[in-house]
Amino acid sequence: MTMTIEAGVDIRPFQIDIPQGKLDDLRARLNAARLPTKELVPDASQGVQLATLQAVARYWATEYDWRKVESRLNGLPQFKTTIDGLDIHFIHVRSRHKDALPLIITHGWPGSVIEMLDVIGPLTDPTAHGGTEADAFDVVIPSMPGYGFSDQPTELGWSGNKIAQAWAELMTRVGYTRYVAQGGDQGATVTDAMARQAPAGLIGIHLNLLSAFPTSVGAALFGDTFAMGLVKRAIVGVIASRAEKEPEALAGIERTFRAGYIAEMNTKPQTIGYGSMDPLAMAAWILDHDPDSYAKISQAFLDGQTTGGLSRDHVLDNITLYWLTNTSTSAARLYWENFQNIVAALASGQKPPDIKVPTGFTVFPEELFRAPRSWAEKVYPNLTYFNEAPKGGHFAAWEEPQVFTEELRNSFRSVR
């Protein structure tokens, strides 16, 4: 029903239909993979371990079934609409409850809308998931440009800021005049940017990563000492000088910025793109996001022990989506775009606009770093909600959908 209402001139219903040839080709490529010698260390300190990747390859080429997630996605109301020249793919599920609060959730890298599938039920249908009618949300879950079934930008400029503008347009287009926004990882960058742009209608945000780093967080935390220069190294340097204050969180940030993938995607997304045109190599690049999620995923493949929602199938649903849509390179370009923005912002010396809307923040304990409340308060002066969740890591919605849902309910209760 929702489909007929929304399928107007601007918004078209969308269904996924991957030709069998593509799935056969994927299997053939997996079987033809050429692998390096085993890493020289007994742990993950040299990167994705050979045994893990071999287990991924084995399961992916044999038991894994893409068609399951394809039908699951097709069971949801999916749409496309053209914004600023690009087709934006999104899932839009309305709650049956009248006063549901519209919510736009933005995924990150190396995620996709697949991260969010298990929170759709609890958010839109709270009474079936331990909540009350007053907790209901209408959810809009877009694929970022260059990700999944959204178009890949062919022009420069699609940074988090521009995506934020597109999301405000998207919410207007689907008819929402009062809504909230949520994100982690790159989704937090987009959500933070939306709040700074303050479109009419946006009444609050919730974040699960202090990801506006380094521009706004850096400026708020470190003030004038946050000088020009190589972003990564500047941050590490500044962090080292402040390490006595919040040693654990700062060490987490330092670890994050030591990860090579950020620098490579910030500067040369196209170069790593060519190698990622092989499925197993792409999977390795995606699995190596952060030590916690890597360890969880590795365990799922090697020992069959699943942590939260990070099952073998879920992990491969996401990776296979990247593969089938051929988006590993275009997704990496978002880092390049955001890096250009950061460099330009640092060069201009201008502070980003303040955020006025109520802001909620949840620290998931296994996230890249556990942001202390004091940091969140500095960056978000109107911090109306702050909580440390009992469990969960970087892919909060994916790993712990119920905890994530409760955090959103609690965080947005005051703005309804």
Next chain:
Amino acid sequence: MSVTLPNRESAELAGPETIRPFRVDVPQAALDDLRRRIAATRWPDREVDPSQGVRLETIQALARYWATDYDWRSFEARFAALPHFITEIDGVDIHFIHVRSEHEGALPLIVTHGWPGSTVEQLKIIEPLTNPTAHGASAADAFHLVIPSLPGHGFSGKPTETGWDPIRIARAWVELMKRLGYERYVAQGGDWGNAVTEQMALLKPVGLLGIHTNMPATLSPEISKGVQSGAPAPEGLSPEEKKAYEILVHFFATGTGYAGEMGHRPQTLYAIEDSPVGLAAWMLDHDVASYELIERAFVGNPGGLSRDDVLDNVTHYWLTKSGISSARLYWESHLAFFDAKGVEIPVGVTVFPDELYPAPRSWAEKAYPKLIHFNTVDRGGHFAAWEQPELLSKEVRAAFRSLR
């Protein structure tokens, strides 16, 4: 011919330190498989900006040529005609090319390649250095040449334990020269080759008379800190120093992504092991100047490197499965690339203008108190021996003349 050994003990005695001749012979199936993989390449869409990495058009031109006209066998014939050897040092098989000059008084020289290079980079200097009279120089300029493959690179063995950093490699090179019977010799390198050569110099082994570098490490602690944090140039730098400083700031801000990934997560680069085009792209994107040089070769305007040069080297990496094992050297090393290390023995420096940074003479003088040669040449970049073999040969001759 197999040799029957009397018993196990003598086999072991003859074992590790033996220098065995080595023949390069790649099975046809490996070449067929390579072509198949190139033809099966799936492509990303075109870059949105040329600064985003290797351009689609360039890598597609490379792949087209690689899968059709490129002939590994023609390279292999030349390469295999050289005297190749393998000897086990410190548990790893070390492959090396060893060409002795016919001139009696030739000076032994060990030349070390870097990344993404290999012994393939050094082939063009073999003739000019070992046979100088045929290349406009005199018999007194002759060298005996030793050109090893770094562990994990090319036909050398791949370490199966950690610890093979440039310091350990330097020790192995000293052992190699000793094993070859050289009691007075010199060493040369750029890139990792410079790191290894400088570490040899720091070991001050008996017999090492001096070194020559085409990628000198000259930064003082203050300059090093400044360029890495992107701080404005300090007061009082000469114009030459200021230029080098600014180039280094830019390099550290935008040019080290590949090194960061290889330094922290080499094993994650399955892409360069699994996909020939992925490997080629990764190797092409070393530095802006060499990338542009290589790009010109593939769009029909070659400079110092031809299409075949580039693909000989990439194919050599592919066939020896050196992608990840070579990347591990970045993980192993804890040495800053450009920081002065306190080398006390004689050093010759040649600055090639398109190198990662043009080292000023003033910095070289401080970094190398026994600077016996310093020259800035008018052309060439990061792969000096490969791009400008005659020029590098001239520089090496001039640098070491006083040490003979």
